[in-house]
Amino acid sequence: xxxxxxxxxxxxxxxxxxxxxxxxxxxxxxxxxxxxxxxxxxxxxxxxxxxxxxxxxxxxxxxxxxxxxxxxxxxxxxxxxxxxxxxxxxxxxxxxxxxxxxxxxxxxxxxxxxxxxxxxxxxxxxxxxxxxxxxxxxxxxxxxxxxxxxxxxxxxxxxxxxxxxxxxxxxxxxxxxxxxxxxxxxxxxxxxxxxxxxxxxxxxxxxxxxxxxxxxxxxxxxxxxxxxxxxxxxxxxxxxxxxxxxxxxxxxxxxxxxxxxxxxxxxxxxxxxxxxxxxxxxxxxxxxxxxxxxxxxxxxx
Amino acid sequence: xxxxxxxxxxxxxxxxxxxxxxxxxxxxxxxxxxxxxxxxxxxxxxxxxxxxxxxxxxxxxxxxxxxxxxxxxxxxxxxxxxxxxxxxxxxxxxxxxxxxxxxxxxxxxxxxxxxxxxxxxxxxxxxxxxxxxxxxxxxxxxxxxxxxxxxxxxxxxxxxxxxxxxxxxxxxxxxxxxxxxxxxxxxxxxxxxxxxxxxxxxxxxxxxxxxxxxxxxxxxxxxxxxxxxxxxxxxxxxxxxxxxxxxxxxxxxxxxxxxxxxxxxxxxxxxxxxxxxxxxxxxxxxxxxxxxxxxxxxxxxxxxxxxxxxxxxxxxxxxxxxxxxxxxxxxxxxxxxxxxxxxxxxxxxxxxxxxxxxxxxxxxxxxxxxxxxxxxxxxxxxxxxxxxxxxxxxxxxxxxxxxxxx
Numbered sequence: 001x002x003x004x005x006x007x008x009x010x011x012x013x014x015x016x017x018x019x020x021x022x023x024x025x026x027x028x029x030x031x032x033x034x035x036x037x038x039x040x041x042x043x044x045x046x047x048x049x050x051x052x053x054x055x056x057x058x059x060x061x062x063x064x065x066x067x068x069x070x071x072x073x074x075x076x077x078x079x080x081x082x083x084x085x086x087x088x089x090x091x092x093x094x095x096x097x098x099x100x101x102x103x104x105x106x107x108x109x110x111x112x113x114x115x116x117x118x119x120x121x122x123x124x125x126x127x128x129x130x131x132x133x134x135x136x137x138x139x140x141x142x143x144x145x146x147x148x149x150x151x152x153x154x155x156x157x158x159x160x161x162x163x164x165x166x167x168x169x170x171x172x173x174x175x176x177x178x179x180x181x182x183x184x185x186x187x188x189x190x191x192x193x194x195x196x197x198x199x200x201x202x203x204x205x206x207x208x209x210x211x212x213x214x215x216x217x218x219x220x221x222x223x224x225x226x227x228x229x230x231x232x233x234x235x236x237x238x239x240x241x242x243x244x245x246x247x248x249x250x251x252x253x254x255x256x257x258x259x260x261x262x263x264x265x266x267x268x269x270x271x272x273x274x275x276x277x278x279x280x281x282x283x284x285x286x287x288x289x290x291x292x293x294x295x296x297x298x299x300x301x
Numbered sequence: 302x303x304x305x306x307x308x309x310x311x312x313x314x315x316x317x318x319x320x321x322x323x324x325x326x327x328x329x330x331x332x333x334x335x336x337x338x339x340x341x342x343x344x345x346x347x348x349x350x351x352x353x354x355x356x357x358x359x360x361x362x363x364x365x366x367x368x369x370x371x372x373x374x375x376x377x378x379x380x381x382x383x384x385x386x387x388x389x390x391x392x393x394x395x396x397x398x399x400x401x402x403x404x405x406x407x408x409x410x411x412x413x414x415x416x417x418x419x420x421x422x423x424x425x426x427x428x429x430x431x432x433x434x435x436x437x438x439x440x441x442x443x444x445x446x447x448x449x450x451x452x453x454x455x456x457x458x459x460x461x462x463x464x465x466x467x468x469x470x471x472x473x474x475x476x477x478x479x480x481x482x483x484x485x486x487x488x489x490x491x492x493x494x495x496x497x498x499x500x501x502x503x504x505x506x507x508x509x510x511x512x513x514x515x516x517x518x519x520x521x522x523x524x525x526x527x528x529x530x531x532x533x534x535x536x537x538x539x540x541x542x543x544x545x546x547x548x549x550x551x552x553x554x555x556x557x558x559x560x561x562x563x564x565x566x567x568x569x570x571x572x573x574x575x576x577x578x579x580x581x582x583x584x585x586x587x588x589x590x591x592x593x594x595x596x597x598x599x600x601x602x603x604x605x606x607x608x609x610x611x612x613x614x615x616x617x618x619x620x621x622x623x624x625x626x627x628x629x630x631x632x633x634x635x636x637x638x639x640x641x642x643x644x645x646x647x648x649x650x651x652x653x654x655x656x657x658x659x660x661x662x663x664x665x666x667x668x669x670x671x672x673x674x675x676x677x678x679x680x681x682x683x684x685x686x687x688x689x690x691x692x693x694x695x696x697x698x699x700x701x702x703x704x705x706x707x
Contacts (some may be wrong), residue, residue, distance in 0.1 A: 101368050104339050107387055108370045111378030115480040122671075130534060130678045134541035138482050142374075145479065 004199050005292055011192045012288045016281050018188055019215075022181040023277025026219065027270065029174030033226050034267040036164035040233055041260035044161040047095030047102075048240050049249050051154045054088035055147055056246040057081040058113070062143050065120050065136065082117055086110070097157040105153050109146055116142040154243065161240055165233035175226070182219040186212055189284070196291060207287035211280050218276050225266045232259040337366040338604040341382070342393035342594065343375040344620065347563065348444070351620040358618075359611050365604045373479035376663050383408055383599075390605040393443055393596045396659020397429075397701055398666065400597050404439040405699045407432030410601040412441060416613030420627045424653055424705035425593060440595035443612050444620045447559040447642050448590035448656060449492050451578050454551045455569040459577065465554055466578035469530030472556070473549035474540045476674060484658070485545050486673030487666075489529070489556055491657040492575050492590050494521035496582035500654055503588075504703040507657035513691040514684075522676060522683055524580055531680040541674060554578070558592060559622065559642045566638060588704070589645060592656045593624075622646050654704040665693045 061081035093106045116139055123135035189212040196205050236256045244252050344352050349371055356367040370389070372378055376399060382388045388408075394400055403409050411431065418426060418438055425445065428436035453462055465471045476483055495503045498517045505511040506518060530536055549555050551568050556575060565571075576586035596612055598605050611617055615628040622643050630647070634640040646653070658666045672686040 100337055100339065100366075103387070104341075104368050104370050104389070107382050107385075108341070108372050108374075108378050111381045112372060112374050112480075114381065115374040115377050128678055130538050130541065131674065133538070134476075134482075134674065137542045138477065138479065141477065141479060145372075 007195070008288055008292045011188070011195065012284065012292065015185070015188055015192060015211075015284045015288070018181065018185045019211075019277060019281040019284060022178070022185050022215065022219075023274065023280065025174060025181055026178045026222065027273045027277070029171060029178050030222055030226065030273055031270045032171045032174060033167070033229055034263075034270055037229050037233060037260060037263035038267050040161055040164040040236060041256065041263045043095045044097050044157060044164060045236060045240060045253065045256045045260075047092050047097035048154060048157045048161065049244070049253055050088045050092035050095065051150050051157065052244050052249055053246070054085045054092065054109075055150050055154075055243065056249070057084035057088060058116075058143055058146060058150075060246070061085065061120075062140065065123070065139070078120065082113065085113060089113075092153075097160050098153075101156070102153065105149060109149055109153075112142060112146045112149070116146060158240060161237055165230075165237045167230055175223070178219060178223075182215060185215050189215065192284075192288065196288070200291065205287045207283045211283035211287065214276065214280050214283065218273075218280075222269065222273065225262075225269065229263065229266050232263070235259045333364070334366040335364040336602075336604040337368055338391060338602065338608050339368045339389040340370070340391045340393065340608070341375060341379060341389040342369070342371050343373055343395060344371050344393075344594070345373075348560070348620040351618070355611075355617055355619055359608060363604075363607055363611075365607065367608070373481055375480075376667075377480060380663070388599040390600040390602055391596055391598055391608055393594050394440075395592060395594055396656060397427075397440065397593075397595060398658075398660040399663055400440050400595055401429050401660075401699045401701050402662060403597070404429050404431050404437075408599065409439045410598040410605075411437040411439060412598060412609060413438050415606055415609050416441065417627075420613070420615070420625050422624065422626070422705065424655075424702065425624050427702055429701055430699065440597045441609060441613055442593045442624055443596045444594040445622050445624050445646055446592040447622075447646055448488055448557075448592060449495065449575045449588070450556070450558060450561075450572040451575050452549075452555040452557065452561055452565045452570055452572050454565070455571040459573070462554065462573055463578060465552075466528065469528065469533065470536070471553050472529050473547075473553040474529050474556075475543035475545045475547050476541050476677070477544045481670060483670030483672075483674045485557060486525070486677065487658045487669050488558070488590070488656065489525045490521050490673065492556070493524050493579050494518060494657075495588055495590060495654060496576040496579045496586045497521060497524070499583055499586070500588050500704040503654055503657065507655070507660050507703045508700045509661075509694050509698060513687045513694060519683065519687065520581075522687070523680075526676065526680045526683075528580070529677075531677045534678075537677045540677065559646075562636075562638045562642065566636075571638070588652050588654055590656050591646065591653045592659060652705065657703065660701065660703055662693075662695075662698055665690065668693050 058081070061078050064075065064077040064081065089106050089110055093103055096102060119135050119139035119142060123132045123139065126132040126135060189208055193205055193208045193212070196208070236259050239252050239255050239259075340356075342352070353369065356369065359365065360367055370378075375392075375394060379388070379392055379394070379399075383403075400409065409431075421442060425442040426438060426440065428438055430436050431439070451462070451466070453465075457465065474485070476485055478484055491503070491507075494506065494517065497520065502511060502517055506513075506515070511518065526532070529540075545557065546564075549564065555561065555565075562570075574587070574589070576582040596609060598609055612619065613625070615623075615625045621639060624646055626647070634643055658669050661669065668690055672690055675686055676683055
């Protein structure tokens with residue numbers, strides 16, 4: 001008695017199981033990388049650069065006061081820079097990179113800037129050199145306290161960005177499993193194609209061929225996007241590592257934006273992994289089920 | 302024995318993987334936070350480390366993440382947070398003045414029922430009026446400090462201390478303290494008034510019932526100016542910029558609170574009551590100025606309530622000195638200085654008066670800080686400064702008992 005029907009059914013179940021496993025592991029591994037691309041581009045980067053802007057503005061504000069005469073800053077540059085610092089802190093708070101601790105620090109910094117400004121204004125109004133010197137000294141102490149806190153906050157934000165750009169061992173394991181499963185799946189599809197051709201003396205089974213191409217090309221394309229995303233995140237992180245001066249901040253922002261320009265597109269493909277997986281299994285089913293059906297209803301002569 | 306079938310092996314493998322995933326998820330859930338509580342305080346250095354150690358125990362015990370921020374600009378930060386509606390869950394403020402005002406505005410959550418109020422003397426934890434006029438408990442003393450102290454190296458006789466106190470250059474004096482620069486000077490003026498005029502006058506002045514231009518208040522300022530050499534430009538320029546936490550020369554005297562014990566301990570330092578060096582102090586003047594870091598709840602979350610209960614637990618190791626009567630008695634302290642300070646704080650309720658500036662409204666308190674800086678430079682303009690302070694001494698502010706009445 002022929003065992004072809006049973007062999008085909010066994011191959012079908014194996015291919016469906018492999019297809020499901022490949023799809024799920026690929027989905028997890030892909031999301032593991034691309035779920036962090038958008039937050040790195042749209043939250044961590046602006047948050048870190050906003051902290052840099054605030055620090056620069058505070059330094060420039062203090063330089064404006066330091067360089068002024070006994071009457072204080074007459075150019076208005078001090079108030080402009082303090083406004084910039086407040087706006088930058090509001091941006092950093094809205095990006096919420098490190099969560100609750102981030103917001104709490106920025107609220108404290110806002111209060112400290114108010115105190116700092118008050119000392120500077122008092123110094124500007126003071127006619128006595130001793131008191132003016134003392135008030136400016138208090139302002140300077142306050143400014144360095146604020147900058148220290150912003151430095152600490154920046155380090156915490158950078159740590160978050162570093163985690164987002166990292167490729168830890170579970171992800172390496174996941175992508176290793178994707179490659180192995182993809183190779184096994186393609187080999188099983190080729191073997192099923194060969195088996196079917198041999199038993200039925202027919203030409204190529206288009207659905208099985210399409211499934212093979214879909215599996216190999218899908219994994220290759222998504223893998224390539226992942227390599228690009230990982231490289232882009234690494235480049236972005238390198239831009240963010242060093243504190244930028246006021247002139248460099250827009251350029252750094254633009255560079256990161258350029259690196260991560262396709263991040264949204266890459267991330268949006270994760271849902272299509274599941275669609276592709278369903279299609280892969282459907283093609284496998286379409287390729288083998290008619291042959292199995294032939295054996296189910298074939299009456300022995 | 303039969304070998305297991307491949308399908309059985311497969312099922313066993315899947316079960317093992319699921320079990321391992323469950324264990325990993327369970328462990329990660331158990332190790333994660335169950336909530337968070339934000340805390341705003343003004344501790345730094347050793348006090349901050351001691352507080353953070355206590356908070357670590359709290360975090361481990363309750364799995365609640367404590368997000369701590371410390372700043373000398375506590376008042377300004379809290380005021381901004383309250384205005385923006387982003388106040389911390391718990392704030393630890395130095396002194397009850399601001400808290401009394403916040404309680405009257407309905408900004409604080411009552412603490413009644415969260416811990417045993419009887420464990421604290423009334424002076425530390427009076428019931429104050431809330432927004433509806435009902436009196437409740439609104440704060441918990443987390444850490445207290447003794448003032449009215451004059452530190453010395455420990456090898457000086459009473460006569461030597463009195464003689465040294467008469468030489469302005471021998472006082473270790475420093476005014477810089479970030480947003481609150483000037484407070485060491487306000488402590489001086491307050492303490493001199495307390496020792497010269499007594500607790501009744503002191504309390505009237507602190508609560509706004511005595512004018513700043515009153516002769517007794519003026520005398521306290523002038524006494525201080527004479528003692529520390531106000532107007533001596535060379536010295537004052539340095540004093541204004543020196544930080545209050547600076548090291549003091551061994552042969553000097555210092556008028557600061559009990560938190561300075563760590564500074565004076567290495568030279569076997571000791572302290573005397575300030576009435577022993579303040580000119581014209583009342584005979585047998587025995588009142589001590591005190592300060593306290595008071596925890597108040599601004600958001601009545603479960604996490605904040607748990608933290609308040611934890612802080613009120615006598616076994617919680619908080620920065621010195623606790624006034625929880627159920628905590629270990631101060632006379633069992635190994636350090637003789639701490640024993641002495643702790644015993645005064647825990648055993649002299651009727652002789653303790655709050656630091657007056659800590660009971661004043663923030664605007665008046667801040668102006669007081671600036672006025673002492675101005676006075677140090679230009680003592681001749683005292684009258685103008687006092688009139689300016691009197692102008693801020695508005696009526697109708699919520700008051701609380703300043704000195705212990707038993």
